[in-house]
Structures are given as structure tokens and as C-alpha cells.
Amino acid sequence: MIQAYKNFWKQAFNYKGVSTRKDYWLVALANALIGLILGILIGITGAMNEVEILLGMIVLLIFYCLAVLVPTLPLCVRRLRDAGFHWAFMFFNFIPYIGSLVLTVLYCMPTKNKVVE
Template sequence: MLHYYKLFWLNALNIKGRSRRKEYWYPILMNFLLSIVIGLSTYLLPIPSILEEIVGWIIYILLTIAMFTATVRRFHDVGMTMLLPIIMFIGTLMDDLSELVNLNITTNLHSFVYIILIIAAVIYLVIAIVALVICCTNGQQEVNKYGRNPKNS
């Protein structure tokens, strides 16, 4: 498992090539376990909140970029383009920006904006479920336009 986590960070900026399911799912498991450990340590240790926020955002940005590239390589292994990962990445960025920016919306536009946001959230959820299914499927056994099968390498 540590081997695949090392590969995850070595290929953090690589969107070319293909990734096996193990190269995708083991880093997700490791990131989940590390987030639990980091969360417990920040709860137990007296860390200044500003330092916690800065380090948290840096880790979040690094993980988001690395997971985006891993998802792209996983889609390449299945033989698909990087369109869905780009849409998901933009959706993640939009969600993060909406949390950072607090817009004052007039009452006339208030319900309209919420309806648009709900529709966008449903579309994003459908895309995320489709991407999850794609990331769980077997890669193409033969060579595709993104390279050789990493399982045979």
C-alpha cells in the first residue's frame, strides 16, 4: 500500500499515462487514514488556529491537485478522456470558492439562485456517481491511446 502512495505523490502532477485501480484507491484510503490522524492530533495538541488553517489549506490544495491527476490517469486506463475529471475539479473549486466568498443576494434573486445551485448540485452528484463507477471498473487490457496497460508493466 505504501508503494502505491509513493507512486501517487511521485505522479502528483502527471496527467499522462494510465493508473491501475490500486494506484487510485490505496491513496484514497491512505489520505482518509491520514486525515483522521491529523484531525485527532490537531484536536489533542495546542496548535494556533491560524497555523492550522494555513497548513490545512496547503494540504487540501496539494491533495486536490494530486487526486485530480490520479483520476485523469484512472480514466485514461479505462480509455476515457479527462472531461469528467475536469468537470468534477471545476465543481470542487466552485464549491470551495462559494465557501470563501459570501455574496449578499437580494431577496428577489435569493430563491432563483438557490434553485440554480440545487440543480447544479444534482448534476454534480450524478457526475460524481458516474466517475465513481468508472474508477471502479477494470482498465482496458490492450494498449490504448494513453499507453500500455500498467497491470502488465
Template sequence: MSYPQPQQQTWQTGEPPLWAPYYGAPFPAAVKRFWKKYTVFSGRASRSEYWWWVLVSAAVGIVLQIIATVAGGAGATTTASGTVPGPAALPVVILLIAWGLATFIPSLALTVRRLHDGNFSGWLVLLALVPFLGGLALLVMTILPSNPAGQRFDQPGGA
């Protein structure tokens, strides 16, 4: 079932307040809103807010993985039990772990807000724990367009 795209309201600052979803959010605004709403699980997030962050997160993760692989290859030693990465890999791996820890909770919050925009319960984010099919179901739900009934998750003046 297809729902009409909600109309973008014009706010005094040019973008909606943090409690409202930002439909058609440009790349910088989506990333800025992600960090401003670090642990906000209430409210809604538009598809653009969600997918711009997914792109940024994936790009940073891939770049860090490539750097870790290259750094680990330099000075690596091969033993009978396997290959030991070079010493340059450790700082990059620490940075990769720090990135994952710093973005885990806010990414979870953004996914919950995206589910709210489709008028789904935020608890459906737990589908990600079901191997393969859960992640696929969650992917489909984040791709779906906004549902006007999702306004029930809005809290004007909050967050």
C-alpha cells in the same frame, strides 16, 4: 461489461516504468508513484495505484481533522456569536490546508490517469463539479476494471 485484467509484465526493476500502469501495485509503490508522477495527466493508473492513494489521503485528512478538533477544543471560548477555537488549532489548520494544496493537483492527475485506464476521457474528471450525481458517476468510473482499449493513452518513453 467485464474486461480481463491485463497481464503484469516483468520489468528489469521489478515494477513497470512510470509511463505504464502498475497492476497489483503494493501500498508503498503506489504512494511512491503518486509523488513521482506529481503533475502527469497522461498515461494510465491501475485500480491499486488509485485506491491505495485514496486510502492514504483519506487517512491523513481524517487524522489532521481530529487533531484540529482536539486542539481547537483546548482553550476554546464560547461567546454569544458562537464558539471560538483555541489557539492550538491554528497550526493544525494551516497544516491541513497545506496538505490539501499539496495534493490537489496530483490527485486530479491520478484521477485522470485512472479514467484513462478505463478508456474514458480525462475531461470526465469535471463531472466532480456536478453536485452528488457527478461524484457518484466518477466513483463508478474509477471502480471499473481496466479496459484494454485504454492503451491508447500510453506514451512509452514519455513521462
């Protein structure tokens, strides 16, 4: 998981090539765990009535989410390409609810031999 996460950050601006299902889902799991940990810390500091620390944790979570957004887009494009789909399928994200579901199914598709540019 650590190697997949390192590659995630190293390939932050790489829209060419492919990403395997394993790489994609390990990164998704790592990001979910980091978000969960930050969420738990926000809950704990909120329960302690430490407003300054709480605001700091919320700002940290916002910065983390924005920072992760940059390398996530190329990762998704590479995953779609690996599954044999065109990168333009990313626009399904603009369809509420159904678009995310469709993309999740596409991300689960096995690797195709033919790479779609």
C-alpha cells in the same frame, strides 16, 4: 500502500499513461487516513482551548489539501484512461452530488486493454 503513495507524488504532473484501480484506491485511502489524523488532532487541540495550535493545525490541513490537489488531478485522469474513458469525464466534478457519484463508479471500473487519449 507506501509505494503507491510514493508513485502518487512522483507522477504529480504526469497526465499520460494509466493508473490501476489498486494504485488509485490505495492513494485515496492514504489521503483519507492523513486527513482523518489531522482532523482528530484539530479536534483535540480545539478541546484543549489552545487557539494558536488550533489555527496552526487548520492551516496545516488547508496546505495539505491544496498540496494533494495538484497530483490528484493527474491521478484521476490516468485512472479514467486506464478504465477506457476519456479524460474529459473529469468535468463531471462540476455536477453537484451526481458528478462525484458517477466518477466514483468510473474509477471502480476494471482496466481496459484499449487506452483512450
